Structures are given as C-alpha cells and as structure tokens.
C-alpha cells in the first residue's frame with residue numbers, strides 16, 4: 001500500500017490572497033491587445049515571422065491570444081474555488097462531443113468583435129481561420145453533445161464543476177462515401193496539436209489492472225484482501241478550459257491520456273529486448289487511442305472495460321487529492337463532492353470508491369457505503385436493451401478481480417437486507433433484481449449497480465422517466481421512492497443560436513434586447529412580433545440567407561445543386577433503425593413515384609438532407625446509408641421530375657456540420673418509433689432556430705409540442721401506448737404491405753435492383769427486415785400517417801406568411817430547452833450546489 005503523505009492543511013486564503021509582484025502581461029481586452037498578442041505568439045510560440053506565416057500559423061496564434069485571456073479568468077476561478085473550499089460537481093463521461101472551440105470561446109468570453117477586428121487589421125478573416133480547426137469529436141452523438149452543453153451551462157451559471165473523460169487520440173471516425181457506401185477513416189484531430197489544452201504532468205495518476213486478490217489478515221485477525229501482481233498504467237491529464245458566457249467563471253474539462261508507467265522495463269532492456277520493452281509501452285498507451293464508435297449499443301470488449309476503469313480510477317484519485325488539500329475527515333467528503341455518472345459507462349465508480357474507502361482508507365463497509373451512495377448519481381440515457389451495459393463476470397474478474405468481489409458483496413447485502421426486507425422470502429424477486437444475471441457466463445448488470453449505488457437516478461425527458469419507472473426499474477422505484485427523477489435535456493443557446501446563427505441572434509437582440517442568451521425564457525417576448533409583417537420579413541430573410549449559404553456548402557461538398565426556394569427538410573442524427581431514416585426514405589420514394597407517374601403532381605419543391613454515421617459493425621445501418629445514397633443518385637439525375645425533388649446525404653456529420661445545417665432548415669425530422677428515443681436534443685436545436693418539427697410523440701418531442709402548441713408542429717403516428725397495444729395484439733407487417741398497393745410497390749422497389757443495378761440484392765436486407773423481420777420499428781405501420789403529415793407540411797409551407805409565423809413561435813416558445821434550465825434543476829434537486837461568483841476582470845465582485 002502506498003505510504004500516505006501527512007494530511008496537509010493549508011490556509012490557502014493567505015496563499016492566493018497575498019498580492020504577488022504584478023507584471024504587465026498583455027491580456028488587454030482590446031483590439032490592440034489581441035493584435036499584439038497574436039503577433040507575439042506567431043513569433044515566440046511558433047517561431048514564425050509575418051512574411052512566412054501560413055494560414056494555420058495565424059490560426060494557432062489567434063487561438064493562443066484568445067486562450068491567454070480565458071486563462072486569466074481560469075486562474076482566478078480556481079483561486080476563488082480553493083479559497084472558499086467549495087462544493088463541486090464532478091461530471092464523469094466517456095464522451096464529450098465539443099465540436100470546434102474557437103467561436104464558442106470568443107462569444108462566451110466577450111472577445112468576438114475585437115478578435116474579428118484585430119484579424120481584419122492583419123488582413124485576415126476570422127471565418128476563414130475558423131475553418132482550419134478540427135472538431136473535438138470525442139463522442140458519438142447525443143450523449144456526448146449533452147455533456148458538452150452541460151459544461152457550457154455549468155460555467156455560465158457559475159457552478160464549481162469539473163468534467164472528467166478520456167483524451168482520445170482518435171475521436172469519432174471521419175466518414176466518406178465510396179460507391180454509396182460508408183467508409184471510415186481515422187480522425188487524427190490533434191495532428192497539428194490542440195491549442196486549447198494545458199498538460200498537467202504534476203497530476204499524473206497510476207492505475208492498476210489485472211492481477212489477483214490475496215486474502216491476508218491484518219494484525220487484529222480481520223480479513224484484509226490485497227490486490228497484487230497488477231499491471232500499472234499512468235494517466236496524464238490535459239485540461240481544456242471552459243468559459244462561461246458573460247461571467248468570470250472558467251471551469252475545466254480534465255481528460256486523461258494513457259502513458260506507460262515505465263519508460264523502460266530494465267530487465268527486458270538488459271536482455272537486449274529493447275524493441276519488446278518499447279512495444280509494451282505502446283500497448284499501455286492504446287487505452288486512450290480511440291473512441292468506441294457505438295451509439296446506443298454496447299461493445300462488450302475488454303479494451304472498452306479497461307478504458308472505463310482507467311478514466312474512473314484517475315478521476316476518483318484526482319477528486320480525492322483535491323478534497324484532501326483542504327479537508328481530512330471523510331464525513332466531509334460528501335459535503336465537498338458530488339459525482340454525476342453520464343450513463344453506466346463510469347458505473348465502476350461505485351466499486352472503485354468502495355475499494356479506496358474500505359481497502360485503502362480502512363473505513364467500515366457501512367460507512368463507506370453511505371458515503372458512496374451519497375456522492376454518486378446516475379443518468380440513464382436509454383431503454384434499448386442492446387444499449388444496457390452488461391459485463392461478463394469472467395472478463396470482469398480478469399481485469400478487475402478486487403472490484404468483482406466488491407460488487408458481489410454489494411449485491412449480497414442489497415439482496416439480503418434491502419430486497420429481503422421489502423419482499424420477504426421472494427427468491428424470484430432476488431433473482432430479478434440481482435446485480436448478477438445468472439447464465440453462462442454470468443453477467444454484471446451495470447444499470448442495476450448504478451441504481452443501487454446512487455443517491456439519485458434520472459431520466460432525460462418526462463416520457464422517458466415515466467417509462468424508466470414503469471418498465472425498466474419498477475421494482476427499484478418501489479424500493480426507493482423518490483430516487484428516480486426527471487431532468488429533461490437541454491442545449492446551450494450560446495453555441496446553438498448565438499454563435500451558429502449570428503444574424504438571427506442579432507435580430508432577436510435588436511427586437512427584445514440582450515440577456516436572452518443566458519435567460520432563454522426571455523424569447524417569449526418575441527411572440528407578439530410574430531404578428532408583425534415587418535418582423536416576419538426579417539426573420540424570413542435570415543432563414544433564406546442561411547439556406548443560400550447551405551446551398552453553397554452542398555454544392556462544394558457534394559456537387560449537388562439545390563434551390564433555396566425549396567423546402568429544406570433535414571434529418572441529421574446517428575443512423576439507427578429506431579430513428580427510422582428508412583421511413584423518411586420510403587416517403588421520398590413515395591414522392592418520386594408520384595412525380596414519375598404524374599409530372600404535374602402538385603408539390604412544393606423539396607430537398608431532403610441527411611447526415612448520419614453508422615457504427616462500423618451495424619450492418620443494417622450501413623445498408624440504409626447505401627440505400628439513401630443510391631436513391632439520391634437516381635433522383636438527383638432524373639431529368640423527368642423537373643428538380644422538384646432532391647436528396648442530399650452530406651458526409652461526415654459532426655457538430656460543425658450541424659451548425660451550418662440547423663440554421664438553414666425548414667423542417668426537422670424527429671420520427672423515431674414512440675418509446676425508443678429517450679429525449680433527443682437535435683429536435684431542440686432545430687425548433688430554437690425556427691424549423692418546424694415533423695415528429696412522433698417520443699422523447700422530448702412531447703414537451704416541445706407542449707411548449708409550441710399543436711398548431712406549430714406536425715405530429716403523426718402511434719403513441720407509446722398504441723405501440724405497446726399493437727405488440728400485445730400481435731403485429732403483422734404483411735397486413736400493411738398487402739392492404740396498401742402504394743406501400744407494397746415502394747417496399748418492392750427498394751428490394752429490387754432498380755437502385756443498385758451493379759450490386760444485386762444490396763438493399764434486400766431492408767425489405768426483409770420490414771417484412772419477414774417483423775418490422776421491429778413499425779415503419780410500415782406508421783407509413784400512411786407519415787405521408788399524411790408530410791402533406792400537411794407541404795400545404796402549410798405554401799402559406800409563407802403563416803409558415804414564418806409558426807417558425808417564429810417555435811423560436812419564441814422553446815426557452816425551456818436551454819441546458820441552463822436543465823443544469824439549474826440538477827443543481828437544485830440532485831447536486832445541492834450553489835453558484836460561486838468570480839470576478840470578470842480582477843475587480844472585486
């Protein structure tokens with residue numbers, strides 16, 4: 001066991017409060033200040049002169065100039081938090097889908113205008129330089145983007161918070177299309193370095209893995225298990241500062257990179273095994289190499305489990321180190337720290353905290369358990385069975401033998417004490433609720449471990465939370481009344497309106513004043529303006545300009561010409577059968593057939609735009625991508641339909657692409673099978689930017705409907721009760737197929753070789769899944785209702801004035817979906833956290 005350092009108590013107030021000699025670092029918030037900073041970094045950080053500097057050199061210098069100004073506040077924030085020995089929330093997430101950092105940073109730190117001006121004076125364009133930044137794409141989709149929005153809101157609301165995760169060398173793969181098929185390329189996003197990172201070797205942590213547990217006894221004869229013969233790997237932290245909007249608070253995201261624990265294994269080295277020694281080192285470092293690209297499905301791979309434990313162990317050690325600087329009695333630990341587990345990916349936290357408290361700190365089990373349960377909270381993100389994490393017991397035992405024992409002990413006490421007390425003698429209930437699922441092999445149910453080991457559990461939209469209580473965790477809800485709460489997701493209006501749709505932001509500010517970007521309910525003040533022709537005119541002009549800009553991008557990226565006068569109908573999200581991109585595709589085929597059979601078929605021209613990555617191992621998702629691309633190629637080159645219909649599949653969907661697509665969208669496709677999408681957040685981004693939703697009563701769509709009103713949204717299809725009833729009554733997709741001649745033609749069409757003449761049967765799996773496969777996502781069932789809803793969309797769009805009125809009312813009424821509201825609720829109802837003021841400029845607050 002490592003020898004403990006004597007507890008250091010510091011009067012940190014005196015330490016940070018004593019003025020040091022001050023130097024005149026030039027971090028002035030002026031055009032001149034930024035400009036001289038850029039030139040300074042060009043010369044002294046990059047060793048370049050202005051004559052030979054490339055665009056990238058200018059870009060990196062500008063990042064550093066902006067970063068310097070954020071760091072002033074960062075240091076002040078850390079000082080204030082330390083001085084006040086604050087309570088913090090620790091957000092543990094395996095994913096952070098941050099996107100580009102520059103634009104958000106300049107907006108949040110109030111540097112947009114002066115940075116733009118400083119660059120203009122250097123004959124450079126901020127917009128052009130921004131294009132050089134790679135997305136920080138360390139996440140798959142909604143879950144990772146939620147974590148990023150939460151960090152923005154935590155800083156903006158001035159809550160002391162640290163995000164923890166992994167510093168992947170390769171984030172979400174880059175997607176290309178070759179012969180209509182998805183191909184994956186590695187995302188080497190740090191090839192030219194990341195100007196926002198601060199490496200902190202002094203906080204390196206050591207993580208142990210594998211080995212075995214020896215049962216020893218302490219001097220009093222008590223069992224004292226010892227985890228030995230472990231393999232060690234180091235975690236090196238990189239901090240990414242997170243600037244709040246219009247406030248002094250700058251929090252940080254701490255991401256761990258795996259490093260081998262020794263530079264050389266000297267024994268191997270001495271035997272002449274130089275290469276082998278270095279190879280071992282490389283193996284340890286694979287832990288943080290790459291993000292697993294599965295969204296809403298588990299991988300079950302050993303490396304993934306190692307990643308999870310690696311980042312959990314580094315983070316918990318770091319949390320305890322920070323706590324120990326100013327505190328010593330373990331009773332104060334839950335007063336100073338609260339941990340949020342983003343899904344079950346960091347669920348090992350429960351066992352790791354118990355191991356540290358019991359094995360290393362010598363606490364009694366019961367006391368350790370009380371502390372653990374008080375500190376941890378768990379967010380559930382899905383009901384999909386394939387996404388619920390379970391680890392095989394033999395694999396878990398191999399990687400984390402001591403943690404397995406601890407989980408078995410947690411389970412024994414849970415079943416014998418809590419379950420037995422509530423349902424005496426009910427062995428069926430014990431088997432049902434056990435953290436260990438019987439079978440060959442046994443499996444650990446990580447969601448159950450998270451529920452049992454947490455103080456609070458939350459779902460991510462009202463409907464999702466109800467289903468959690470009713471279907472996934474009904475017994476836990478009975479056992480722990482009040483433990484399961486709802487926290488409807490949100491999005492940050494800074495990135496998703498202010499920075500990505502600046503013209504709309506300016507119009508809003510000009511109309512209702514500023515302040516809305518950090519108090520989104522203020523948008524309600526736009527409602528009366530929806531009645532004013534002049535305002536509608538301006539709103540429509542901005543949407544049109546955004547569509548023109550997108551049309552340019554589509555031309556340059558895809559070589560497809562689209563008209564900004566057409567309806568831009570957008571479905572962007574991960575490719576998943578439950579999200580039903582193939583329902584959208586069937587409707588496109590429906591329109592295509594109509595146009596072929598009647599060239600005068602009356603429809604407003606429409607462009608269907610897709611963006612979606614499929615998990616590399618998800619065959620059906622890849623087939624759907626191929627189908628959309630194949631249909632697009634046919635339709636876009638068919639002279640007969642007079643350009644009324646276009647289909648665009650933009651490759652490499654990511655945050656940056658979302659930022660250009662959403663401001664230009666007229667229609668937002670949110671068409672998942674009811675009961676399958678936990679919340680969705682794309683739906684919120686679109687509504688905020690004045691796109692009208694066509695959607696099912698699923699996830700947060702239900703709450704969007706409540707806010708915008710049923711005149712301003714296009715709802716269709718089965719609701720969740722009807723879905724359940726249909727399955728209970730026995731659903732046969734062939735009934736829909738045989739009873740609807742049009743639908744039958746479309747399904748047969750896609751199953752034919754019409755769209756893939758060179759690849760016979762390539763699209764057959766789609767047809768098979770819809771028919772013999774039982775149509776698990778009820779595509780055929782909802783088809784007719786979807787077509788009807790799309791006809792309502794078409795009709796509504798022709799009344800441009802009324803459409804614009806509806807769009808304005810969407811923007812005006814979705815203030816609820818600010819992640820500020822979400823974070824405020826977490827802080828009040830789960831974290832019991834209070835904001836801490838930090839000076840913006842060094843003056844007293």
Ligand SMILES: *Cc1c(COP(=O)(O)O)cnc(C)c1O
Pocket residue numbers: 097140141142145572573574653654655658679680681682683685
């Ligand atoms: C918002 C967002 C998502 C989540 O979209 P949903 O439609 O809610 O699934 C996924 N990926 C990116 C890049 C996003 O910005």
